[in-house]
Amino acid sequence: MTIDLHGRTRRLELSDQNLRDFEAVVLDSAPDGIVLTRSAFYPGGGGQPADHGVLLWQGVETRIVGVRKGDDLHLIPAEGDPLPPVGTTVRAAVADERRSALMRTHSGLHVLCGVVFRDYGSLVTGGNMDVLTARMDFNLPEVPPGFKEAVEDACNAEILADRRIDVRVLPREEAFAIPDIIRTATNLVPEDVPEVRVIDIVGLDTQADGGTHVASTKQIGHIKVAKIESKGRGFRRLRIAISS
Template sequence: MSELIFQKQGYLKEFDCKIIEVNKEENAVILDKTAFYPGGGGQPCDVGLLKTSTNEYVIKKVKKKGKNIYHYIDAKLPNIDEDCIGKIDWDHRYKLMRTHTAMHILCGIVWRDYKAQVTGGNMEPLKGRMDFEFENLDKDLIKEIEEKVNKEVENKRNINVNILKREEAFQIPDLIRTKINLLPEGINEIRTIEIEGLDLQADGGTHVKNTGEVGKIKVVDYKSKGKINKRLYIELED
């Protein structure tokens, strides 16, 4: 298994690594450690470069398959045991970090003030959508939510990452905010993201260190997806 650097070092832009396996069918490599996020929980994967002493490879996609992280390239595969430098596309990554934290701010506000659970979500750089168990949602409530999430940006709350034993993690009330618990039974350690004083959730993605980094959040649209399922669309200022 690769060491998952992104779990604790979300701001790492470059890292030393070694190719420990190549997969010709997938045209992908597995590294001994990686800072590339493989996607999940609605957050897209990272992209970037992999540099060896003789070549530079474009990482066009990263995906977790079983216990391995596959880094897909558009070129002839390098050799096993070759030393490399991984380089994250930082503009793409940082926009996703800001967006993901914005989604957690939104989720934290909606849970704290309205006790509405999340039923789904997705994001791309600087925009995303999240579904909640709201029975009624109107323009006045949307405006109220938007004002509250931006207040939390202004509050510049610190964001902490922790990895807890499963038994310890599940003693935390309301750790799982999704309607369905998406954590497989076999996972023994749970990664948590805490926005101090606002939100604490199990989460595997990358985030900024402080809500102030997110920037202004706009709720640009909302839709009814069912009797008690409402969708909010957000965008961030670049």
């Protein structure tokens, strides 16, 4: 099975992160999920929430408020919205403002991860994000003086450097030959995955990742390290906000 196929659905967003509109045929349709032949809705994962959007069919609109992953990808319709019948061709639109903000946020987290690993040697122990806000946990035993300001300044310097963000899909063996490809304390890539999607902020951070990203660091905007919290001995949580 290829990396861009989930059940019966071809995942379009993995190869074209800027795709917002597409057509597809309905394979299954129920109040708890609609299955399409192809989809650009990011289904959620790696801390990035699922996309929202709409399906348009025969003059009718169905709002999509999430995605459920199972044997297929099930687009979750808003409660009470009409359901397109099986076999219907739908025009789908991913909510652009939300997706674009999440792409900026996700890429911002990778910049943060790259800076903290480069400058302090700390691995990620957890993370999560919402629209233009996020948090990332690190195995950082001590917080040096001026750490918050130093990390924020370094992140924004990397943004101003306008580093290119490349996406590659590599055979598992080739991907894991890249030094420090896993930046988490625990390897979260399942052992039976034959291909690995790699996000490369050229010159800063290269790691396995399945989410959506902007094309260069300058598109992120500005990172503010809003807060640093202690999460037990040796673990620190950094909360960030993204702005224009």
